[in-house]
Amino acid sequence: MCGIIGYVGPGKASQILTDGLKMLEYRGYDSVGIAVLKDGKLEVRKDKGMVEEVSSALAFTTMGGNVGVGHSRWATHGVVCKENAHPHTDCTKNIALVHNGVVENFSKLKSELSAAGHKFSSDTDSEVVVHLVEEYSKTQPPLKAFMRAIGRLEGSYAIALMSAADSEERLFLARRNSPLVIGVGKGEMLCASDIPAMLKYTKTFVALEEGDMAILSRHGYKVYSSDGSEVSRKQITVDWGVEMAQKGGYPHFMLKEINDQKHFISESLASDVTGARKLMDKYDRIDIIAAGTSYHAGLMLACLLQQQGRNAQAFIASDYPFITSPKEKTLVIGISQSGETADVLQALRHAPKSPKLAITNTVGSSITRLVDHTVFLNSGPEVGVAATKTFTSQLAIVYKLIYGKEKLGGLPALIEKMLASENHVKAIAQKLASKENVFFIARGRNVPIAYEASLKFKEITYIHSEAYPGGELKHGTLSLITEGVPVIALAPKDDTLQKLFGNIREAKARGGLIVSVTDDDEVRKESAMSIPIPSGLDPILYPFALIVPLQLLAYHVSVLKGINPDRPRNLAKSVTVE
Ligand code: F6R
Numbered sequence: 001m002c003g004i005i006g007y008v009g010p011g012k013a014s015q016i017l018t019d020g021l022k023m024l025e026y027r028g029y030d031s032v033g034i035a036v037l038k039d040g041k042l043e044v045r046k047d048k049g050m051v052e053e054v055s056s057a058l059a060f061t062t063m064g065g066n067v068g069v070g071h072s073r074w075a076t077h078g079v080v081c082k083e084n085a086h087p088h089t090d091c092t093k094n095i096a097l098v099h100n101g102v103v104e105n106f107s108k109l110k111s112e113l114s115a116a117g118h119k120f121s122s123d124t125d126s127e128v129v130v131h132l133v134e135e136y137s138k139t140q141p142p143l144k145a146f147m148r149a150i151g152r153l154e155g156s157y158a159i160a161l162m163s164a165a166d167s168e169e170r171l172f173l174a175r176r177n178s179p180l181v182i183g184v185g186k187g188e189m190l191c192a193s194d195i196p197a198m199l200k201y202t203k204t205f206v207a208l209e210e211g212d213m214a215i216l217s218r219h220g221y222k223v224y225s226s227d228g229s230e231v232s233r234k235q236i237t238v239d240w241g242v243e244m245a246q247k248g249g250y251p252h253f254m255l256k257e258i259n260d261q262k263h264f265i266s267e268s269l270a271s272d273v274t275g276a277r278k279l280m281d282k283y284d285r286i287d288i289i290a291a292g293t294s295y296h297a298g299l300m301l302a303c304l305l306q307q308q309g310r311n312a313q314a315f316i317a318s319d320y321p322f323i324t325s326p327k328e329k330t331l332v333i334g335i336s337q338s339g340e341t342a343d344v345l346q347a348l349r350h351a352p353k354s355p356k357l358a359i360t361n362t363v364g365s366s367i368t369r370l371v372d373h374t375v376f377l378n379s380g381p382e383v384g385v386a387a388t389k390t391f392t393s394q395l396a397i398v399y400k401l402i403y404g405k406e407k408l409g410g411l412p413a414l415i416e417k418m419l420a421s422e423n424h425v426k427a428i429a430q431k432l433a434s435k436e437n438v439f440f441i442a443r444g445r446n447v448p449i450a451y452e453a454s455l456k457f458k459e460i461t462y463i464h465s466e467a468y469p470g471g472e473l474k475h476g477t478l479s480l481i482t483e484g485v486p487v488i489a490l491a492p493k494d495d496t497l498q499k500l501f502g503n504i505r506e507a508k509a510r511g512g513l514i515v516s517v518t519d520d521d522e523v524r525k526e527s528a529m530s531i532p533i534p535s536g537l538d539p540i541l542y543p544f545a546l547i548v549p550l551q552l553l554a555y556h557v558s559v560l561k562g563i564n565p566d567r568p569r570n571l572a573k574s575v576t577v578e
Contacts, residue, residue: 002100003027003072005197006160006171009188009218013068018060020197021051021070023245026383026573027193028074031085035096038065042096042164046085067169069160071098074572078123088127090134091119094164099126100193101178102577104155133161143215146172147228150213160191173214178576179340182206182214182221189216195238196245196381206233207364236364244380254384254565258551261389262416267378268393269408273400276375279357283331286312289320289347290335293387293455297394298335299448304402320347328353337382337390338574339365346578359397361390384566385573386460388551391452395543414541417534418548425549428515428529429556438486440467441503443496449543450490453550460558460565470503483511491518492533492542517546
């Protein structure tokens with residue numbers, strides 16, 4: 001969840017780290033800090049706050065030096081304050097460390113180190129690691145001391161560390177259950193939690209594997225497995241451009257990414273699903289595991305497979321281990337845009353004997369190493385915390401798996417048409433921005449879209465929102481529908497409309513403010529406000545027509561309320577803790 005970056009080379013480390021942290025801020029944004037080495041001396045600047053404000057208040061880029069580490073934090077241990085911000089240093093202030101993850105045995109290690117005389121300046125679990133390295137460095141050379149310290153850790157970690165006492169300018173890296181990627185430049189080396197932070201410098205990367213450790217110097221890198229032996233890891237190249245991870249003139253990444261959907265949908269539809277389809281045909285039972293938005297794509301896949309008479313079910317990843325015991329004959333499909341969501345990775349590990357398939361956006365991500373086959377979304381980097389373009393890409397892959405590509409040719413044009421409703425959606429957003437509760441209703445295959453629209457709405461507007469299959473309203477929720485409470489009905493003219501119309505009338509009769517997304521004139525007449533769907537659409541494409549304006553609705557309500565939709569409170573992209 002936290003963002004890590006490291007640099008060693010001829011460039012100005014503080015500038016490269018600060019730029020990188022701006023790109024990584026979506027991983028965590030409660031505090032930020034960098035450490036650089038200059039003339040054998042370590043300098044650390046850090047504080048709570050967003051990258052932009054802290055880096056300018058503390059003048060990060062005035063720091064000299066060609067090697068350094070940086071961190072943007074999403075608090076797990078200890079409150080948000082300067083002391084708990086990374087980098088952390090040892091007692092001698094010679095070693096600096098940044099860490100993402102949770103050191104589960106930190107209290108035992110802390111007692112041991114305290115007894116040996118170490119003084120701690122934060123409440124974090126991370127700080128124990130730098131003191132452990134300090135302790136072992138008293139008797140061992142830097143790499144050995146680092147490896148020995150890493151060997152003591154339980155839990156998850158992505159670590160970058162450097163030492164003023166080291167005879168060379170080097171970074172020491174380690175990863176387990178938290179992402180860390182090496183960027184291979186020309187005469188310079190980088191590391192970061194995510195590829196976008198390094199795109200300006202290189203397109204060649206090495207994703208460290210579980211338990212790996214590594215050393216970076218400006219001349220190259222060496223990777224070691226957990227037993228300390230040197231290993232070789234595959235280099236990958238990506239064709240993402242730097243501009244893909246920039247706002248490109250839009251006020252927010254989220255709005256850019258919503259608009260990007262018209263392009264990336266074609267890239268996703270071009271993704272090769274033949275291997276995945278073969279796997280799906282081979283097994284009788286299919287378990288789909290995912291979290292958040294990806295779970296909604298998973299629900300859609302399960303729904304479409306069930307409509308074909310297949311035995312398929314979608315599970316919330318974090319609950320999967322508690323409610324299932326997958327057999328060898330079950331195909332387990334993990335859906336995760338980041339490929340690093342701890343809940344999803346853990347759920348996949350819960351099915352050791354089952355064949356596995358991943359649907360992800362991230363080349364070289366952890367999920368790809370846990371499965372037999374991967375389908376890539378090809379959506380380019382997604383920076384906004386709220387998933388948008390990767391959701392429609394996931395839907396596109398799901399649809400291609402079920403229907404083949406032939407029926408989906410009209411998707412880019414459909415998305416473009418739905419994007420054109422933005423001004424109209426904005427006017428509706430003005431009517432909703434002052435509400436305290438919002439309900440979304442739909443039926444059948446439109447229900448996963450209602451869940452997704454509701455999640456998007458609540459996470460970036462802070463307005464309480466729930467979604468239901470319309471038929472469920474009368475079984476309890478109707479008691480909450482009073483005068484003026486918005487009920488957003490996903491009401492396309494498909495086989496669900498007649499029944500959903502009944503639910504719309506029920507809600508309206510209780511004073512509900514009906515907002516519909518529809519191509520039906522009667523529904524439109526019953527609605528206080530309505531977003532039009534183009535007429536004559538192939539019914540299977542309705543889910544795409546529904547989600548795009550509802551993403552825009554969430555975005556505009558968020559902006560009207562003065563919230564930054566790219567950085568909703570308490571959340572982070574890529575949730576690497578369970
Ligand atoms: C919501 C959102 C999250 C993610 C969830 C899973 O807008 O982005 O709900 O969908 O954390 O993330 P991935 O797909 O990376 O596994």
